[in-house]
Amino acid sequence: MSDKKKLTYSQAIEELEQIINEIETESIDVDVLTEKVKRATHLIKFCKGSLKTTEEEVKKALSEIEEKSAEEGLEGPFCHPGKTIEN
Amino acid sequence: MEYFTLSELAYLIKSTIQSTLYDDYWVIAEIAQVSYHYNSGHCYLDLVEKKKNMTMAKMRATIWARSFSQISANFKALTGQELQVGMKILMLAKVTYHEVHGLSLNIKEIDPRYTIGEMMLKRKEIIEHLTKEGIIDGNKLLELPPVIQRIAVISAEGAAGYGDFQSRLNNNPYGYRFHYRLFQAYLQGEKAEQSIITALEKCIKHREHFDAVVIIRGGGSVIDLHCFDSYPLAKMIALSPLPVFTGIGHERDETVADHVANKRLITPTAVAEFLITRSREFEDSIDELKHRLIIKTNALIESEKHYLRTSADSFLTSTRNYLKTAKVALRENIRELQTKALTALKKPSVNIKEYEGKLGNASEGLIKNNRQKMKDFRKVLSVHPVHMLSMQTQKLENYKITIQLLDPQNVLNRGYSITYLNGKALKDAGAAKKDDIINTRLYNGSIVSIVESVREEKKE
DSSP: OTHHHHOOHHHHHHHHHHHHHHHHTTOSOHHHHHHHHHHHHHHHHHHHHHHHSOOHHHHHHHHHHHHHHHHHTOOGGGGOGGGOOOO | OOOOOHHHHHHHHHHHHHHHSOSOEEEEEEEEEEEEOTTTOOEEEEEEEEETTEEEEEEEEEEOHHHHHHHHHHHHHHHSSOOOTTOEEEEEEEEEEETTTEEEEEEEEEEHHHHHHHHHHHHHHHHHHHHHHTOTTTTTTSOOOSOOOEEEEEEOTTOHHHHHHHHHHHTOTTOOOOEEEEEEOOOSSTTHHHHHHHHHHHHHHTGGGOSEEEEEOOOOSSOOOGGGSOHHHHHHHHHOSSOEEEEOSOSSOOOHHHHHSSEEESSHHHHHHHHHHHHHHHHHHHHHHHHHHHHHHHHHHHHHHHHHHHHHHHHHHHHHHHHHHHHHHHHHHHHHHHHHHHHHHHHHHHHHHHHHHHHHHHHHHHHHHHHHHHHHHHHHHHHSHHHHHHHHHHHHHHHHHHHHHHOHHHHHHTTOOEEEETTEEOOOGGGOOTTOEEEEEOSSOEEEEEOOOOOOOOOO
């Protein structure tokens, strides 16, 4: 899904609300109803899917930060998790 | 030369102190170091007075085990905190001197209200400063995304609070996925403030990967809030482009960090719960929209169907009605036609009868008429038969004379002749040509001759 990367929850819900509003106010033509319902279904799927699936891209990004931090050679507590004080 | 042994001098000091500083004094000092001896139950402190980083005075102090448990409990109950480094305390102390251990303060009582006041004052000052700078609500004004899924965690690896946070997020009942990354920091002690600031700096540096920062810490036996009442940390939180949530395990007091954070939650579990609830609310709103979509779409389709059905029905009804009306009209037309045809047919039959009558009359008249004429003829015939006969005879005689005069024999008798060519009377010399055989009939007999020459004579 190409829009998965770009589409945010905010955008998705905004678009979804707009479509449903259009349908509810019946400002929509029956001819394009199918198309709109399809899009809405896609958005719902996107939102629900994103909530519950592990995004590999995010994981990758987070691990990259890890690597960078290691390269930067952190000082203090970062390098020595063993020494961290137990709360 | 008079001299003291060290012990003699020590004794002198001791007795002097005992005789002149025998009262208990209320003293204000900052804790520079604190240690608790588990075996003895005594608490040893280093007290200082500082003025712009200069140490003005320094003294050791002891809280004996018999009073420590009561002092400590009271202090904790009122301040919500343990005695800790950096804290200013108001204590009732007696100056003691021990020949071996030296000068020390024996702390008999601590008034926690002073410490609270100090803490409050410090917080108030920081908050006022940030307010003056106009950044106090900076983090609160950040708009939160509907789902906070990628989280930068500032905590300590292995800390109970972080464990709670992880397990709550990972085992949420809705199956939501949260992506978090730990940024290690000390959360108490002298290094805490700086290490939290460093961690937050890193989070902000990688802000495109995160929806929010959470600062969490489990509420252990030792509660040190000192590091969260820090101006530099509070300022960094206020200016952070990422929303910051705190869950530093402290219910009663709101630290400056809590105050400037986007949201202050009590425990790490509460932070996790907040994030889960937010996702849940988002999913609920999606479900609600989905529900509305289904309801409305179905309603729309249903109404279209209904419209179609009604249209078809009304088309059928109106067609039926039309056909009915047309049938009636047709029947009427047929009836009218029949009536008219009958009337039309009746009219000529009347005429015919009239004509019949007329014809009958006329023919009767005609017959009568003719009969009369016949009668008349008969009368004429019977009256004039003789006269008629003689008249006819005379006429016949006249005709006989005329005919005799016209007989060609008579003409021939007078010397005329008729010439025939091929059996036909020759009237024009041009009709004959040389060597034609012509027959000339005379009154008596005829001559056959061959044409020698023809001479035409134009006749008008």
